[in-house]
């Protein structure tokens with residue numbers, strides 16, 4: 226690939242300022258993408274020139290943008306992305322910059338309500354040819370808001386693009402330790418041999434945030450934690466933890482196994498707990514008396530021979546005690562352990578996704594010295610420490626993979642379809658959320674209801 230053109234729809238938004246522009250400039254700086262890279266940023270706002278656009282984005286970004294790089298590769302182009310006529314000038318401009326070898330990525334950093342119009346306009350303007358795999362289109366989650374809407378979006382996309390051209394992003398899949406789950410599971414004899422219901426007691430998948438909904442009330446109030454987090458990130462983690470060994474590590478084989486997991490999940494509807502943080506109803510653009518949940522807990526089962534009977538406890542929420550994203554695999558006691566009358570703990574494997582990336586293994590060990598007491602100790606691997614502060618962000622990995630047409634870290638349609646099917650079923654049993662002031666109250670509720678410790 227000699228030339229690369231990223232065309233970003235929704236280029237004045239938060240995603241572009243905080244994630245896409247920083248990721249592109251870092252890939253460029255590290256020579257991971259061609260010297261001849263062009264970033265065409267589309268928006269309806271008016272700016273005097275490219276520099277003024279970048280200044281606006283720099284002010285909006287949480288960290289300073291690398292303007293030295295971006296000023297040479299970014300062009301801002303004002304247009305109405307919902308207006309088909311505006312695509313003629315865009316097409317003309319892009320054609321001036323591209324040749325036969327150019328790889329083109331069209332990134333829809335806009336809400337799903339614009340997916341259809343923008344995809345249709347891209348296709349009907351003749352900018353992208355169906356089946357040309359040098360031209361790809363990238364969508365952000367949420368991909369629909371239930372099974373019906375997701376199916377409808379998808380069916381219409383297939384009218385305009387081939388599945389090979391479509392990249393559906395779940396940025397969690399770009400995170401270092403999520404990518405590492407299969408490596409930890411399948412490249413280590415000690416884990417591969419014990420990854421079964423005979424030895425695994427339960428699995429906890431926890432994503433906690435300390436912040437509220439920030440300024441995303443308009444979107445969040447229509448969505449809630451179940452659709453925003455469980456449908457995508459948490460179910461993706463379940464499928465990576467529970468999948469069988471794939472035929473190969475090529476994208477399609479891995480996805481075939483992940484899909485089988487998603488097709489075998491059942492949820493214990495009696496376990497469901499929905500919560501809403503105190504003060505949520507006073508957030509901007511949230512409806513008065515909103516019943517939208519900002520917290521969800523559930524117990525699920527993966528009914529495959531490997532995992533039958535093992536509870537998967539899924540929990541995610543906002544305004545909780547700390548920011549943490551972790552998978553905890555708890556193992557059964559040994560037969561000797563049951564006999565000894567000592568305060569022994571179960572072994573636990575921690576796959577730490579955020580804020581630290583790494584793996585921890587807790588086991589029992591004698592307290593050093595003359596006593597025979599036992600203590601729980603932890604072996605720890607810190608991926609971020611090994612990277613010496615040069616840990617790549619999820620979006621860098623995902624954008625790089627999209628330029629190379631590597632699809633392992635993107636979600637295939639059947640994964641999305643099955644996860645929405647499950648969410649639609651859960652929704653049927655959704656109660657009014659309990660209002661919580663702190664995580665402590667939720668912990669007590671979960672312990673009382675399900676006898677499980679989620680602290």
Ligand SMILES: NC(=O)c1ccc[n+]([C@@H]2O[C@H](COP(=O)([O-])OP(=O)(O)OC[C@H]3O[C@@H](n4cnc5c(N)ncnc54)[C@H](OP(=O)(O)O)[C@@H]3O)[C@@H](O)[C@H]2O)c1
Nearest residue numbers: 235236237238239240241269270334335336337365366367
């Ligand atoms: N931000 C994140 O970290 C993040 C993470 C994962 C997924 N996402 C998803 O990515 C998408 C974009 O998120 P965001 O946070 O960047 O949203 P945002 O800050 O609200 O930005 C939305 C962008 O879409 C444009 N837009 C909105 N309505 C439009 C219309 N009718 N016609 C033309 N342009 C329109 C806006 O342009 P104007 O400036 O002209 O209004 C803006 O550039 C959403 O679907 C979001 O759920 C975001």
